[in-house]
Amino acid sequence: MKKLHKLIVISYLRPFVATFFIVSFILLMLFLFKYIDELVGKGLEWYTILQLLGYNFAVNVPLALPLAILLASIMTFGNLGEQYELVAIKASGISLSRAMVPLVFVMVLLSIAAFYFSNIIMPHSFLKMGALLYDVRQKKAAFSIPEGVFYNDLDGYSIRAEKKDADGKTLYGLMIYDHTQGNGNMNVVLAKKGEMYKSDDDRYLVLNLYEGVRYSENPGENGYNDRQRQVRIRFKEYGLKFDLSGFNLSRTKEELFKDHYQMLNVRQLLVKEDSIQNLIATKQQNLNAYVEPTFLIFRPHANYKKIIPEKDLKWKNKDVLMNFPAVDRLQVVDDAINSMRNVKSYLTSAKDESTAQFEILRKHMVEFHRKFTLSFACIVLFFIGAPMGAIVRKGGLGLPVVISILFFLVFHVLSIGGEKFARQGKLEPYQGMWVATLVLVPIGIFLTYKAASDSALFDIEKYQRFFIKLFSKKQNQ
Template sequence: MKKLHKLIVISYLRPFVATFFIVSFILSMIFLSKYIDELVGKGLEWYTILQLLGYNFAVNVPLALPLAILLASIMTFGNLGEQYELVAIKASGISLSRAMVPLVFVMVLLSIAAFYFSNIIMPRSFLKMGSLLYDVRQKKAAFAIPEGVFYNDLEGYSIRVTKKDPDGKTLYDLMIYDHMQGNGNMNVVLAKKGEMFKSDDDRYLVLNLYDGVRYSENPGDNGYNDRQRQVRIRFKEYGLKFDLSGFNLSRTKEELFKDHYQMLNVRQLLVKEDSLQNLMALKQRNLDAYIEPTFLLYKPHSNYKTIKPIKNLSWKNKDVIMNILPATDRLIVVDDAINSMRNVKSYLTSAKEEATTQSEILRKHMVEFHRKFTLSFACIVLFFIGAPMGAIVRKGGLGLPVVISILFFLVFHVLSISGEKFAKQGKLEPYQGMWMATLVLVPIGIFLTYKAATDSAIFDAEKYQRFFKRLFSKKENQ
């Protein structure tokens, strides 16, 4: 019995590990292709890109793990069925459910590991990937002055070079606009030749110019005199220094991103949800306190409960209240009432928008809370779909098992994405949207497990043909 369990576990782990890493690699390449434009041309170190891919690898686990479990389950039991090993196992008195026991324990361990990963590892990976990706986006492209066009990536300067030597350091026919003072193109430097190099600490770019002239236009000494004064300075050698800090990858503090809902664990999500609910309740109380004084006619009072309503009341003189007021005060009262209602309407509009935003944030936190648990249960459910499906189709390899696993995974993924979207939009409760895919697949897993345990041929075409023939023959007789 122990040898059989060892055989089944080893047969399962091989395709599982291979599938998991293949799917993770494909998802990482998709991520790389998505952000390739923001990575290329910025002079990033190889370890920075590798670090970014490593964080993305961890983030992709919720997609790669269920697919790997499903495909490995179908392949394992499909191979056992195709090689008649399942027949031999059943002939020895061991049922399919007993043969699945060691893998059930493996699935339980994987589910526990998946929960730990979702709760601890993935939030940290999201935090580090998000902060690193933000810094990469903020980084300027690698420093390289092209020929014949103005280069504007040096802060406060615009440089045009007509020709460069192959070494990239010697420049000819330069035009440099100095915008550091923020007064437009008032300062310009022309030079026949220039040489550039970086400082020893790579923080500055030094540009030595030769045989040139510097033009600058300045306003007159008197503030009321708008005439410009032009200053022209010829030089044999002139030096400029440019700050290159914007071309370095400067890391932002991760504390700035740590409050995002994707970067919180279960305990932090519960605390955040409680804080958001208390904040929304406080906003509602403030709204009630602000609006209540404006509706004096409907102000609640304990005596209202004892007063009997008057039926069929006819109010012929509808403007009796206005008649009580002096004619000179009526317009003032009406204007005050209109202004009061406008203020209330404006306050209500602002409060509604704020409440909608707070509600959306709360739903996102609740969705993320349920996500921590759905991955673990999805691993078990997909196993109980894949294992009996492999035993039923009795096909191993990468043919039919891949097709079946992709179909089931697409159903699972579409339901998960749709449920999450509906939950964030408020069309479903967060627990309903996040558990929808799992609840839909549970009956399918139970049905397939029952059919595989009872050796029912659910893919027998002749069986369905006989069923439909009997069905149509009964209708014709009727």
């Protein structure tokens, strides 16, 4: 039995590792295609891009791991069935369920590892990737002045060079507009040649200009003539310094992102949910305290005396307003309208704020259940893939890939749909996050039962014989 268990585990781990990294690589390529415009042309270091890909690799585990488990299960037992090794195992008195026992222990270990990954590693990876991706997006494109085109990425300056050397550091025929004073194109610098270099800390760009002139137009003393004075200064050598802080990758503090729901573990999510629920309860109490003084119906426990107008107040007119003096009627109506407007405005604001708070609460609860659904999905998909492979008895990358993709699409579509409905409040968070797994549980039980009883569920010849027999009976009738 030990040799058999070792054989089955090794037969499973090989396709599992291969498919896991293949699926992870495909997801990495999708990530690159999505953010290619954010990464190209910014002069990022190779280790920065590698770091971003490493964080994304960890984030993609919830998609790669279930598919790898499902595909590896079908391939492993499909290969055993195709090579008649399952027949030999059953002939030796070992049932399929007993043969699956070592892989069940492997699945339990993978589920525990998946929960640890979802609870500890994934929040950390989301935090690192979110902060780094934000910094990459904020970084400007790599500094490079093209020929014959105005370059406007330097804050406050617009630069055009007619020609530049191959080294990119020597420029000819320079025209520079200085917009730092915010008064338009009032300051212009022309130069025949310029040489540029960066400071030692790469924070500044120094541009030395040679053989040029600087034009500056200033408004008059009264301020009504914008072109009253012009200053022209010729120079043999003139220096400009530009701030390059926007072209460097500056790292934002990760503390600014750590409160996001995707970057919290189970304990932090529970604390955050309690805080949000307490905040919602406090807002509701404040709302009641504001509304109750305005409407008597919100004070059901107050002891109000029933008033009969004819006897107690001796009102002559059933219209309450007409019983007030004429000079006070307008004031009474204005007070009532203003009171209703204030209440309506407060209720509208409170409703919008409450909707936003409940939406945030649902997101935290969805993320809380996600930590557990990944672990349970690994076990459920194994009990779908293993009996499916034993039934179809086909190994390799043909039919197992097709079957695994179909089941994974069902699982993924149900997961995405349930999560969307949970975020929108159409389903409870636990219902939306567990619907995909709970739908697949009966399928796994059914397939396991059929595989254990040697059912020819996917035997095409059996169905062909059935339909041939059925049509032959109809023809004889």
